[in-house]
Amino acid sequence: MTQEFTGPGNRILEVDLSTGKVSIYQVKDKERRLYLGAKGLGLKLLFDRLKPGRAPLGPDNILAIMPGVLLGMGGPCTGRFHALAKSPLTGIISTSSCGGPFGLALRTAGWGGILVSGSSEKPVYILIDEHGASIHAADHLWGKSTVETQDVLDDEKQSSLLIGPAGENLVRYANVRSGKRFLGRGGLGAVMGAKKLKALVACGGAYRIAPVSKKEYKRAAKRGSSYIARNEMSAVRLRNYGTNSNVNPNNRAGILPVKNFSDGRDDRAYQISGEMVKDVHTTRFETCKPCKILCGHKGNYGGKTLAVPEYETTAMLGSNLDIFDRQAIAEFNELCGELGLDTISTGGTLGWAMEAAEKGLIDMDLRFGEQEKVAEVIADIAYGRGFGKELGLGCRALSEKYGGQDFAMQVKGLEMAAYDPRGSFGQGLAYAVANRGPCHLSAYLVALENYFGLLKPDTIRAKPEFVIFFERLTCCINALQTCQFTMYSYTLEPLLSKYTPDLILGLLMQNIPKLAIALIDFSTYTQLWNGATGIRMSNREFLQAGDRIHVLERYMNIREGGTGSEDILPLRLTKEPLPCDAEKKTVPIDDLVPRYYSLRGYDQNGAPGKNILKKLKINEV
CATH class of the missing domain: 1.10.569.10 (Aldehyde Ferredoxin Oxidoreductase Protein, subunit A, domain 2)
Structure with a gap:
């Protein structure tokens, strides 16, 4: 008989492939409040366990798989989970989001995440159910494609998270597959391959996941759905053309x-x-x-x-x-x-x-x-x-x-995502300072600059402020975890944004960015969190949690030897104008990064200062 499980799920499985030991970690209430879930909580768990300097393809690297807090509760666009590890491609922390079915199977098996450490001498897969995890031989699966492996492992009750030949052969940008969705960036597939871990398989369905405050959650989910249904980006462009x-x-x-x-x-x-x-x-x-x-x-x-x-x-x-x-x-x-x-x-x-x-x-x-x-x-x-x-x-x-x-x-x-920042300076800054590398999902300024025309794409004004805001909000979204495309509807459909003329919005954003940011209504996310978890947070506290998650990730990269000298762009973007550009612009990254550091509270080398770490309570738990 299926049991009801309320709230975010605080039991985390820990599996050591070197020893075969399986244990359970109970998430502390303070950890949950400070780091929310999914990406945020995963970073905190790695921060406490992953010692700096460990080889990404060595047994000491830890792979964290963290279902979203909202997963299984039926809210719009909430079927996502996150994965984290030290990247063999970059040598720093890599995080990735996926909408495949493995996350729901893990969640409805009663688990709030799984941490995999160590490495096996022979190919294995991990089988997870409501009772825990067990390790099984996978020699018969090694060498198979992702589709062939799914044919063996997946059925109506089981969902797998698996690698293909690229992961087995330690390609530094190998990905991980769940259903027809992927953990794409940073080479997490190679991390699994180095551990001889072909797959994780979750047997879901033992639990039905419910929010703590069902009425509040239902009200927020209904509001979010209505925003999505009337937003042009989500209901027209993305729905019709992807x-x-x-x-x-x-x-x-x-x-x-x-x-x-x-x-x-x-x-x-x-x-x-x-x-x-x-x-x-x-x-x-x-x-x-x-x-x-x-x-x-x-x-x-x-x-x-x-x-x-x-x-x-x-x-x-x-x-x-x-x-x-x-x-x-x-x-x-x-x-x-x-x-x-x-x-x-x-x-x-x-x-x-x-x-x-x-x-x-x-x-x-x-x-x-x-x-x-x-x-x-x-x-x-x-x-x-x-x-x-x-x-x-x-x-x-x-x-x-x-x-x-x-x-x-x-x-x-x-490798850089597919937007040329010579025509979108804010996106160029976002690429340069993004924690995992030049990622459009860290802060998506190209929408404000090029799709909506609210920020001038070829100026530096207001760009650091908006990059920082969207870094914070994106970390909140990836901690819930819901789809980042909801950002269009959840921030543009509330009354103030929807009915303020674009000319006024643009002038405000370009010239008084702090005020413009303060007026952005993202409360749908906060209300979903409050209803799902029962942990009351204001919009300010919620956004500060996103800030904490981002700065913790930065701090972890600094521990791995990262410096501000890496907050740059390829010389092609800063020295070579585009042939199609009559104005012959290049990205003035040297003018953007220092302002960003100053607003962030980083020192001149791009490291978070002691004051900002103390303010955000990074080391408090």
Whole structure:
């Protein structure tokens, strides 16, 4: 008989693959209040356990899988979980979010997370149910693709979180799969591969998850759903065209990556846009659950039903490689998914390799636009064959060995997401200072600068203030954890934002950013938290928790040897104007970062000062 489980779930499984020991950690009330859940609580658990300097692919690294606080309670877009570990690609902390079914299975098995340490001598998988966890041999699964492994492990009761050949072969940007969704960035698949951990399998359904205050939660969820239903970004653009709705506006703005970010616009871009995909490929929904936005789609590609690639994949494996063939891009996406490769880093690394080959830095028969050769190279990367083994190290390592660092489009070792900041200075700052590397999901300034026109994209005014605000809010969202796309509706649909003319909003945001930020209504998130957990927090306390999570992550990276010298952008973005830009702009990152540090309370090396750590109670628990 299914039992009801109320609240966030405070029992955390700890599994040591070296010893086989399984134990349970009980989350403290103060930890929950200070760090919320998912990403935030996961960081705190790693902070207490993961000693600085440990090798990312060594047994001392810890993989944390943390379901969202709202997971299982039926709220809109709440079917997400988070994973964290030290990254083999960057050498600092990596975090990643996923909307696959494993999180719900883990949550309804009665667990608020799992920490995996140590390493096995032989391939294994971890089986989780309401009684705990057990370790099982996985020799029969080693070498199988992600799809083949799912066919063995997944059924109506079980959901797996697993790696493919790329993770087994320690490709530094190998990802992890759950259903048809992925933990993409930072090489968490290689962390599992180094531990000889093929999969985690959760048997869910033992518990029904309920909020502590059902009426309050239901009221907040209903409000959130109504906001989503009437917001143009969520209910029209994302629902109809998916994230590929970004292709056309990015191309018009000159921020679409073309040929390894050597240009920002191409007349062929419409061919890979969400509008064209919908018209030609008879798309239908294939979404995370439960979802109200419905941005995920699948379609008919040459008689095969394939997932419609997300914008990042379309841009990085498409225009970034000078490829504008929708069928080819969808097949590259499918292949990366089967082999277990992050599509953003794969596209960024291949972009560097194509340019390096053109310039004679490497001997490789691969050039921009040669789509017929890409699939073979992707497979070589996953299996570590030939030069593919070196490509599996990422473009930072490659450029340090062969040259071409100026056009290695990475920061802190992570390949850059698919927005060219020469046409979006705020996004450039967000990339430079993002904790895990140049990530659009740390602070999404491109929406304010290029989609809504509320901030001028080619000025530095107000950019540090808004980057900091969205870093805080994003950490709150990733701690709940709900979909970041709800940010459009939850902040733009409340009355003040919705009915204030854009001209007035823009003037206020550009000239009085502190006041503009203070007027942003994000209370739907706070109300969902309050109803779900019964832990009362004001909007101010909630946003401060997001600040604490972000600064803790920064502090952990500093402990690993990170410095402000890494808060930079590739020289291509700061020295080379875009050919499509008549004004010949480059990103003035040296003017943006010091202001950001000052507002953040960091020292000149980008480290959080003692005062800010004390204020945020970082070491208090």
